Amino acid sequence: MADIMKQEDKKTLLDRLSWFLTRYRLIVLALILVITAAFFFGALKIKGEVIFTDMLPYDHPYLKLHETFSKIFGSGGSGVVIAVKTNNGDIFNEATLAKVKKITQEIELWDEVYRALTVSIASHSVKVVTAKSKGEISVAPLMFPDVPKNPEEMEVLKKNIFSNPAYNGTLVSKDGTGTIILTEFKENISYERAFQLLQKLKKDYADNQTSIHITGYPMLMGWIYSLKPQMYKIFGISVIGIAVILFLVFRNFLGIISPLVNAGILTIWGLGFIGFTGINFNPMLYVLAFLVGSRMIGNSVQITYRYFEELNISGNDRSRACYETMRTMFIPNFAAVATDAAGFLVLLLAKIVLMQHLAIIMTFWMMSIILTGFMVPVICTLIPLHVAGAVWDKERSRTGLVAGIMSKITNFSISPHGRYVVGAIIVVIAVVCTWQTSKLKIGDPTPGSPIFYDSHTYNRDQAMIDKTFDASSENLMLFYEGQKDSAYNPTVLNTFEGFERHIRKTLPDIYKSSTSIMDIMKMTNVTYHDGDKLWCQLPRNLTMSTGLMNMVKQNTPRGTFERFMDATGERAQTTLFFSDHTSENLLRIRDAAYDFFKTRPMKIDKGEFKLAGGRIGLEIALNEEMKRAHVIIDLTVLGAIFLLCMLSFRSVTAGLMLTLPLFLANSVAAAYMAWKGIGLSINTLPVAAIGVGVGVDFAIYLYSRCREEFPLQKGDWVATITQSICTCGKAVVYTGTTIILPILSWYIFSDMKFQSEVGFFLAMIMGTNVMLTLSLHPLMIYIIKPKFISRNLAVEEAVRETKEQQ
Numbered sequence: 001m002a003d004i005m006k007q008e009d010k011k012t013l014l015d016r017l018s019w020f021l022t023r024y025r026l027i028v029l030a031l032i033l034v035i036t037a038a039f040f041f042g043a044l045k046i047k048g049e050v051i052f053t054d055m056l057p058y059d060h061p062y063l064k065l066h067e068t069f070s071k072i073f074g075s076g077g078s079g080v081v082i083a084v085k086t087n088n089g090d091i092f093n094e095a096t097l098a099k100v101k102k103i104t105q106e107i108e109l110w111d112e113v114y115r116a117l118t119v120s121i122a123s124h125s126v127k128v129v130t131a132k133s134k135g136e137i138s139v140a141p142l143m144f145p146d147v148p149k150n151p152e153e154m155e156v157l158k159k160n161i162f163s164n165p166a167y168n169g170t171l172v173s174k175d176g177t178g179t180i181i182l183t184e185f186k187e188n189i190s191y192e193r194a195f196q197l198l199q200k201l202k203k204d205y206a207d208n209q210t211s212i213h214i215t216g217y218p219m220l221m222g223w224i225y226s227l228k229p230q231m232y233k234i235f236g237i238s239v240i241g242i243a244v245i246l247f248l249v250f251r252n253f254l255g256i257i258s259p260l261v262n263a264g265i266l267t268i269w270g271l272g273f274i275g276f277t278g279i280n281f282n283p284m285l286y287v288l289a290f291l292v293g294s295r296m297i298g299n300s301v302q303i304t305y306r307y308f309e310e311l312n313i314s315g316n317d318r319s320r321a322c323y324e325t326m327r328t329m330f331i332p333n334f335a336a337v338a339t340d341a342a343g344f345l346v347l348l349l350a351k352i353v354l355m356q357h358l359a360i361i362m363t364f365w366m367m368s369i370i371l372t373g374f375m376v377p378v379i380c381t382l383i384p385l386h387v388a389g390a391v392w393d394k395e396r397s398r399t400g401l402v403a404g405i406m407s408k409i410t411n412f413s414i415s416p417h418g419r420y421v422v423g424a425i426i427v428v429i430a431v432v433c434t435w436q437t438s439k440l441k442i443g444d445p446t447p448g449s450p451i452f453y454d455s456h457t458y459n460r461d462q463a464m465i466d467k468t469f470d471a472s473s474e475n476l477m478l479f480y481e482g483q484k485d486s487a488y489n490p491t492v493l494n495t496f497e498g499f500e501r502h503i504r505k506t507l508p509d510i511y512k513s514s515t516s517i518m519d520i521m522k523m524t525n526v527t528y529h530d531g532d533k534l535w536c537q538l539p540r541n542l543t544m545s546t547g548l549m550n551m552v553k554q555n556t557p558r559g560t561f562e563r564f565m566d567a568t569g570e571r572a573q574t575t576l577f578f579s580d581h582t583s584e585n586l587l588r589i590r591d592a593a594y595d596f597f598k599t600r601p602m603k604i605d606k607g608e609f610k611l612a613g614g615r616i617g618l619e620i621a622l623n624e625e626m627k628r629a630h631v632i633i634d635l636t637v638l639g640a641i642f643l644l645c646m647l648s649f650r651s652v653t654a655g656l657m658l659t660l661p662l663f664l665a666n667s668v669a670a671a672y673m674a675w676k677g678i679g680l681s682i683n684t685l686p687v688a689a690i691g692v693g694v695g696v697d698f699a700i701y702l703y704s705r706c707r708e709e710f711p712l713q714k715g716d717w718v719a720t721i722t723q724s725i726c727t728c729g730k731a732v733v734y735t736g737t738t739i740i741l742p743i744l745s746w747y748i749f750s751d752m753k754f755q756s757e758v759g760f761f762l763a764m765i766m767g768t769n770v771m772l773t774l775s776l777h778p779l780m781i782y783i784i785k786p787k788f789i790s791r792n793l794a795v796e797e798a799v800r801e802t803k804e805q806q
Contacts, residue, residue: 018326022319025378036265039272046275048283052078052187054353055682057625062617065610069479072566073573080216081473082181083465087209090176092154097147099205104181110197112189116563120181121171127520128160166519169470178468185218195222213461216473220449223458224283227752231286234749238742242297245741249734258379259300262372266296270365279357284683287746287755291762292365294742295340298735299369302701303329303376305731318381325377332704333373335648336697341366342640343690349636350629358686402733403726406774410725413775414782422775430664436671441679443583443623451754466579470513474578476589477614482607485569490545491604493518493538496574499596503576506592510585516574517564520552581619583679590620626680633689638662641696651788657780658699665768672764678757687758698732698773706781706789717785721778729774736770
């Protein structure tokens with residue numbers, strides 16, 4: 001080992017570090033394995049739950065509103081709609097209604113839901129208002145505690161439902177073939193537990209006569225959790241695929257073992273860190289974990305390839321090959337890993353807990369890949385497997401099918417005619433992608449859930465409920481907060497009613513229905529006036545309004561009343577239901593809501609109206625944060641990459657040459673998202689951010705190799721580029737293949753549309769950057785002839801002159 005340093009002309013800090021790590025590699029590796037053992041125990045503590053509030057922008061006014069009013073009226077964001085649909089005939093038979101009653105009672109006994117927010121025609125809280133003798137008003141349950149036992153009772157039930165706008169089409173479909181049960185899960189409940197309960201309902205109550213359909217955020221997340229076993233299978237298939245590709249690339253077992261062992265150790269580090277921090281690891285983000293694993297393999301391929309080259313040059317001296325690999329690959333490996341990590345770190349700028357947690361754990365995990373530069377060559381030196389050295393001879397690097405194809409692509413790109421063709425293609429792609437990118441939506445661009453295919457049970461249930469009923473899990477809540485008893489004021493109640501009327505008129509294509517305390521008040525008012533429909537209105541003065549409200553309050557169970565108004569009359573709410581939460585419709589709903597208050601004050605004498613709650617309000621808040629954050633994140637990650645590349649190569653030109661092509665790759669990715677209808681959401685934003693970072697890795701390795709080759713090729717730019725492409729470029733192609741093909745396994749095997757599309761999306765980004773590394777980057781190097789590459793030749797000549805003078 002001492003001979004290694006004696007043979008060096010320069011003894012830089014990097015040289016000394018590489019020498020130290022090579023000489024004491026067993027001790028350093030043992031220390032890494034001890035740390036790995038500690039992280040292994042941390043990995044056993046991983047929690048894979050999704051916390052609803054972690055996925056929302058904590059600093060948004062709607063979220064602050066949500067925190068206040070969810071304690072009073074429920075959040076609206078964890079609601080579930082359960083539809084009971086008959087396959088033949090209507091629901092008005094004893095067997096079907098008994099089934100509805102049993103489902104309702106079972107749900108009300110769940111500790112995981114708010115009992116007061118569980119509503120169906122069999123609920124004690126759903127009332128019918130009737131007049132009795134001597135002007136007495138009766139407010140009785142619609143169908144509680146018993147279902148109708150004879151045709152007469154059944155007809156009364158039908159009349160009470162279909163004559164009441166609050167029930168007709170909402171709780172019961174207008175054709176009478178279906179009914180729904182609404183409930184809301186508590187926010188601290190595991191979605192896996194919620195899914196188990198809801199699936200058990202389906203299993204217990206669905207039969208040949210009746211089908212059960214369930215939608216809502218807890219059900220959606222439950223379906224995602226149910227696919228975890230499939231995700232693990234895809235992981236297994238991908239690992240096998242990676243091993244096969246590594247064997248085809250290196251044609252020896254050392255080339256398989258060293259990258260996989262390295263990736264295994266670093267995977268334990270990442271999982272252990274997640275476990276120790278206590279951060280929940282969302283199943284939706286498993287594909288990102290796989291991307292990190294792929295980067296481990298990719299960097300390992302680059303370093304293993306270089307190790308085999310150095311092993312051949314050194315005459316099978318493993319220590320020398322280890323030292324040279326560490327010394328030459330440290331800077332490009334560090335720069336590549338740092339740019340990847342920057343893509344995750346900038347997610348801290350999003351004011352969403354999940355994104356910030358993701359930034360922390362993924363940045364650490366990605367930065368751990370720096371150890372690849374040490375571990376891969378060390379593992380290679382310790383495993384006594386033979387490597388055919390002649391295969392890795394530099395002079396043979398230009399031979400073979402892969403080298404021939406790459407050389408043709410690169411030589412064409414830098415030829416007098418080819419450079420204009422490549423330039424024209426780049427311009428056309430940039431223009432087309434920029435135009436397509438303008439269509440990229442913030443949020444979900446399609447009805448249903450974009451996470452699953454249209455044929456998935458969840459989306460089919462969503463479509464059925466949307467078509468059959470005037471209620472859904474997509475709700476908007478308008479709140480009022482003021483002084484005690486101020487919610488009884490006719491101004492407040494009439495504003496609620498006017499708001500509902502305005503939304504119904506403005507958005508007739510997506511508005512479905514509404515529910516509030518006014519429904520019961522108007523029913524009571526009509527009944528009090530002998531069933532005269534002219535009195536289906538709210539009182540216009542405070543005395544009559546307070547009197548009617550007290551009558552409703554006395555005859556309505558506390559739980560039912562407090563769904564809409566608190567006991568002190570300080571707070572109230574009205575809920576509006578919509579058909580979907582697509583990004584365009586969310587904007588229409590938001591604009592229509594605020595348009596209403598352009599002609600009416602939100603602040604009145606004794607209180608204030610507040611927008612916007614419910615699932616719609618939360619989605620609007622999330623989309624607004626996505627719109628704010630994604631521009632800042634994109635610009636910041638590009639700025640960080642520029643800075644890191646500039647420092648790594650000590651050249652502003654290098655920073656620009658490596659960063660500017662990323663705009664093209666980024667626009668291609670954004671154009672693909674817009675074309676496929678993938679909206680920018682909390683699930684896709686991290687993928688888009690990291691996609692920018694991983695794209696620059698290949699070019700960094702190419703530029704670094706060009707710096708080494710330029711003095712060796714006596715300052716010949718064409719020879720430098722060609723030799724770099726046939727050595728490092730070949731490794732880039734192998735690296736890209738090792739990453740792209742396993743990632744495509746998500747596209748092929750995943751039943752989750754989101755993971756499938758993201759798999760293809762990441763593979764496309766990688767493929768684009770591999771092609772840019774073989775074409776655009778060589779062209780830029782040839783035209784610009786940057787000094788940060790030619791600088792090494794000048795240094796070597798100066799050193800040679802100094803020696804000659806001595």
